[in-house]
Amino acid sequence: MIRKLLNSKKSAYYLGISLLLWVLIGFILYPALKTFYMSFNSSAGLSLVNYFEIFTSRVSMMALRNTVMLGVLTVLVCGTLGTVLAFLVNYFELKYKKIIDKLLLLPLVLPGLIIVFSFVQLYGESGLVTKTLEAIFSLNEAPYSFSGLRGILFVHAYTQYVYFYLNVSVGIKQLDQSTIDASRNLGASKLKVFTSIILPTITPALIASSIITFMTGIGSFSAPSIIGGSYKVLTTQILLSKANNFMSIAATQVVILILVSVTYLVLARGYERRKRFTPSVRATPIRPVRIKSNGLNILVHILLVLLLTLIILPIITIIVLSFVKPGTWMIDIYPREFSFENYAQIFYKTRALKPFLNSITMSTITAFFCLAIAIPASYIIVKTKSKVRALLEFLTMLPLAMPSSAIAINMINAFNKPNLFALNTVLVGLYILLPLAYFVSALPLMVRASIVSLQSLNDTYLEASKILGARRLQTFFTVVIPTIAPGITAGLLLIFIRSIGEYTISVFMYNASNQPISIAMANSIFEYDIGLAMAYGSLIVIIAVVISTIIRRLSSDK
Amino acid sequence: MSLLELRNISKNYANHPACNDISLAIDEGEFFTLLGPSGCGKTTLLRLISGLVKPDNGQIFLAKRNITELAVEKRNIGMVFQNYALFPHFNVFENVAYGLKLKKVSKKTIKAKVAEYLDLVKLTGYDNRKISELSGGEQQRVALARTLITEPSLLLLDEPFSNLDAKLRDKMRVELKSIQRRINITTVFVTHDQSEAFTLSDRIAVLNEGQCIQVGSPSKIYADPANSFVAAFVGETNLFTVQDFPFNYKIAPLSKFVSVRPQHISIQPLPSGKAGDHPGIIVDFKTNGALLEYQIKLKNQLLKVVVLNILENDQRLAIGDSVNVVINPVNIQAFVS
Numbered sequence: 001m002i003r004k005l006l007n008s009k010k011s012a013y014y015l016g017i018s019l020l021l022w023v024l025i026g027f028i029l030y031p032a033l034k035t036f037y038m039s040f041n042s043s044a045g046l047s048l049v050n051y052f053e054i055f056t057s058r059v060s061m062m063a064l065r066n067t068v069m070l071g072v073l074t075v076l077v078c079g080t081l082g083t084v085l086a087f088l089v090n091y092f093e094l095k096y097k098k099i100i101d102k103l104l105l106l107p108l109v110l111p112g113l114i115i116v117f118s119f120v121q122l123y124g125e126s127g128l129v130t131k132t133l134e135a136i137f138s139l140n141e142a143p144y145s146f147s148g149l150r151g152i153l154f155v156h157a158y159t160q161y162v163y164f165y166l167n168v169s170v171g172i173k174q175l176d177q178s179t180i181d182a183s184r185n186l187g188a189s190k191l192k193v194f195t196s197i198i199l200p201t202i203t204p205a206l207i208a209s210s211i212i213t214f215m216t217g218i219g220s221f222s223a224p225s226i227i228g229g230s231y232k233v234l235t236t237q238i239l240l241s242k243a244n245n246f247m248s249i250a251a252t253q254v255v256i257l258i259l260v261s262v263t264y265l266v267l268a269r270g271y272e273r274r275k276r277f278t279p280s281v282r283a284t285p286i287r288p289v290r291i292k293s294n295g296l297n298i299l300v301h302i303l304l305v306l307l308l309t310l311i312i313l314p315i316i317t318i319i320v321l322s323f324v325k326p327g328t329w330m331i332d333i334y335p336r337e338f339s340f341e342n343y344a345q346i347f348y349k350t351r352a353l354k355p356f357l358n359s360i361t362m363s364t365i366t367a368f369f370c371l372a373i374a375i376p377a378s379y380i381i382v383k384t385k386s387k388v389r390a391l392l393e394f395l396t397m398l399p400l401a402m403p404s405s406a407i408a409i410n411m412i413n414a415f416n417k418p419n420l421f422a423l424n425t426v427l428v429g430l431y432i433l434l435p436l437a438y439f440v441s442a443l444p445l446m447v448r449a450s451i452v453s454l455q456s457l458n459d460t461y462l463e464a465s466k467i468l469g470a471r472r473l474q475t476f477f478t479v480v481i482p483t484i485a486p487g488i489t490a491g492l493l494l495i496f497i498r499s500i501g502e503y504t505i506s507v508f509m510y511n512a513s514n515q516p517i518s519i520a521m522a523n524s525i526f527e528y529d530i531g532l533a534m535a536y537g538s539l540i541v542i543i544a545v546v547i548s549t550i551i552r553r554l555s556s557d558k
Numbered sequence: 559m560s561l562l563e564l565r566n567i568s569k570n571y572a573n574h575p576a577c578n579d580i581s582l583a584i585d586e587g588e589f590f591t592l593l594g595p596s597g598c599g600k601t602t603l604l605r606l607i608s609g610l611v612k613p614d615n616g617q618i619f620l621a622k623r624n625i626t627e628l629a630v631e632k633r634n635i636g637m638v639f640q641n642y643a644l645f646p647h648f649n650v651f652e653n654v655a656y657g658l659k660l661k662k663v664s665k666k667t668i669k670a671k672v673a674e675y676l677d678l679v680k681l682t683g684y685d686n687r688k689i690s691e692l693s694g695g696e697q698q699r700v701a702l703a704r705t706l707i708t709e710p711s712l713l714l715l716d717e718p719f720s721n722l723d724a725k726l727r728d729k730m731r732v733e734l735k736s737i738q739r740r741i742n743i744t745t746v747f748v749t750h751d752q753s754e755a756f757t758l759s760d761r762i763a764v765l766n767e768g769q770c771i772q773v774g775s776p777s778k779i780y781a782d783p784a785n786s787f788v789a790a791f792v793g794e795t796n797l798f799t800v801q802d803f804p805f806n807y808k809i810a811p812l813s814k815f816v817s818v819r820p821q822h823i824s825i826q827p828l829p830s831g832k833a834g835d836h837p838g839i840i841v842d843f844k845t846n847g848a849l850l851e852y853q854i855k856l857k858n859q860l861l862k863v864v865v866l867n868i869l870e871n872d873q874r875l876a877i878g879d880s881v882n883v884v885i886n887p888v889n890i891q892a893f894v895s
């Protein structure tokens with residue numbers, strides 16, 4: 001009887017693991033391998049023809065160079081901006097530090113697409129800021145050009161400095177005041193203190209941020225595709241190949257893009273390993289430095305106000321423009337007539353409402369997929385000694401190395417023919433493929449969140465509960481769930497926000513049945529229905545801000 | 559009548575025995591201590607009793623019933639963990655009430671019982687405190703109340719005082735003992751601190767390397783250690799191999815070790831020129847409250863000697879003085895192992 005029970009428990013466990021591996025291999029590994037295989041596929045069988053074609057094509061090589069250049073410049077620009085901000089906020093005494101910090105983190109939850117459109121409205125050729133400057137200085141043409149590399153970098157600076165800001169802030173908080181005092185005491189100059197103590201402490205943070213920024217930079221799609229103009233990068237080339245149905249060329253471009261990203265990852269990690277150090281256990285947190293010189297103080301505050309304005313301006317713009325009465329803002333610099341008509345259109349016209357509902361539904365599905373896979377996977381990774389742990393970790397983290405456009409191409413390649421993983425159906429063209437792709441791209445985030453949550457679930461809590469008389473299920477509901485729920489909910493909500501504004505994967509894969517809000521927004525822009533687009537954007541912004549507030553509550557409760 | 563009985567319990571971890579063929583019988587109402595150095599298997603034995611770990615060999619009986627295969631949650635054995643394991647997402651009341659809630663006891667009864675047990679551990683009025691808002695001693699008491707409220711037939715305590723500072727530790731010892739007496743609960747207590755074991759226990763089992771070396775009352779173990787390990791571990795002693803023993807007394811045949819407690823040695827000043835039976839030199843000296851501790855060199859061996867601090871200051875012996883060392887042969891303990 002006991003043996004039978006044990007056996008059925010064991011077979012349930014193996015069944016569970018098999019299901020997990022089926023999903024992870026079928027929807028992450030197999031699609032990636034399929035793309036890799038496709039890149040060697042040509043009319044003449046397996047060959048390097050596709051690579052040859054790309055490496056001899058001037059346009060493709062330019063796109064590759066541009067991509068690497070964009071990645072490096074993005075790292076430099078965001079690194080400078082984010083690091084300076086982190087020091088201003090954490091190293092110096094400042095008023096309203098908390099609010100400033102919250103505002104600075106805002107771009108983390110705002111979808112890139114919305115920022116791009118809002119920047120166009122502000123700094124584009126007929127943007128509000130551009131026109132205002134023209135009027136003030138009575139210029140005949142725009143004082144700057146917002147398109148091309150400069151425009152993309154401007155957008156990237158806004159959307160990605162936050163990685164550096166976050167990590168460097170954490171690094172600064174790890175600084176040990178006593179080592180700074182000691183080195184001053186030993187006669188080190190302020191500069192020496194910076195180079196010998198502060199810089200080494202934040203170096204790991206800088207490297208980690210540079211990795212994520214570089215990857216996001218070279219994988220960026222919305223900025224290059226909307227304001228890039230003639231500045232072609234790999235992601236836009238991939239869409240072009242896909243649109244022309246050159247799937248093998250698209251696959252090859254994806255492989256090259258992933259190679260670029262992995263190369264940087266390996267180089268940076270190698271450098272990091274040499275620079276790593278263990279922070280002292282009993283670090284005394286640093287005292288914020290008071291800025292003594294009055295002039296400098298004013299300068300710092302002006303700088304901050306300016307930056308904060310730059311950060312909030314796009315959000316205000318989106319909201320204000322969403323109230324512009326349709327058809328009333330044609331030639332004036334500033335809109336004059338406002339109404340709720342754009343929102344009315346979204347909520348009363350099925351055609352306009354559907355994308356909004358689609359996005360909500362698909363983001364919910366994505367969150368549930370992530371939950372269903374991330375919880376058991378991270379449980380096995382954290383709490384068992386199972387042999388599949390390393391494999392699970394590898395599979396769930398694999399999507400980190402793949403930009404959104406790569407994930408999209410992988411999914412299309414894998415599921416445009418019936419295959420076993422999809423139970424012999426063609427998923428391309430079905431509603432479910434888009435949330436599946438969102439799921440692949442969001443899974444690493446969710447797995448990380450649940451790993452952290454599960455690590456906080458100390459085994460002795462489970463033992464204590466058992467000893468007090470709780471059966472397995474009782475322990476699960478009274479101890480396990482309440483302990484891990486806040487972290488997991490926060491992870492789910494973050495994934496919900498990310499998915500609801502997702503643009504790149506959507507562009508590659510949407511169809512009439514599952515058109516998401518981001519595509520509807522882009523279409524409205526291209527149809528010059530700015531107000532409607534901005535109303536969509538405002539809805540996303542509001543959802544993002546509300547949800548991120550909830551996330552912050554959840555994580556500060558602990 | 560014995561309440562808990564362990565028969566030939568063994569548990570291996572990676573071919574290394576954490577508990578090796580341990581048999582014990584613990585009586586109803588007894589305060590029983592498992593004493594031994596770090597890594598000797600105390601926690602493992604406690605976890606075996608609780609059911610968190612299953613033995614490789616042997617049986618466990620609770621009130622004459624074989625519970626070796628019984629699930630943890632059905633044993634009705636209470637355990638207080640070293641780090642208390644209080645649920646951080648519950649407040650004090652919810653933590654203490656947890657075991658009763660599982661048993662679907664009515665709300666009214668739970669309220670009354672929680673109040674009763676919080677009173678027992680002197681935490682009345684702490685109901686709504688968060689765990690993070692409690693001191694170490696308070697957390698300890700909540701953990702005790704949470705366990706006792708389920709009225710377990712046996713209470714297991716794994717080094718419950720190791721996270722407390724010295725002063726609080728003394729206080730909690732007294733409280734624990736008085737609570738244990740009041741509700742008369744059979745208790746198995748784990749510690750590596752011999753003085754703690756001695757002040758609290760009715761009986762002690764000394765463990766070493768997974769084996770039970772000796773079981774007995776504190777005074778019996780102190781006065782009559784089973785082997786040299788127990789002699790050295792329980793209280794201070796001067797331990798020698800037979801060859802090195804610096805006194806000229808007959809030792810029982812086959813013995814390998816000899817031990818003499820510091821307080822069983824006395825020293826007498828030895829005026830220069832005079833010879834004694836066991837002449838030595840004072841090499842170190844320490845005042846320890848009411849006691850004086852001397853290190854004496856005798857035939858190239860170091861001896862520790864403790865005497866009462868009653869000598870007048872000018873008569874006190876100093877480092878470098880010659881002394882005659884005297885012991886009563888009945889206080890010499892010899893061991894074959």
Ligand SMILES: Nc1ncnc2c1ncn2[C@@H]1O[C@H](COP(=O)(O)OP(=O)(O)OP(=O)(O)O)[C@@H](O)[C@H]1O
Nearest residue numbers: 571572575576595596597598599600601602603750
């Ligand atoms: N889960 C386990 N896996 C492998 N080895 C273990 C495990 N638990 C205990 N051991 C080993 O068994 C031996 C006894 O460990 P145990 O924790 O019972 O010692 P202890 O007497 O409680 O020590 P301490 O006073 O340090 O708490 C040790 O050598 C330990 O390394």
Ligand SMILES: [Mg+2]
Nearest residue numbers: 600601602716
């Ligand atoms: Mg232990």
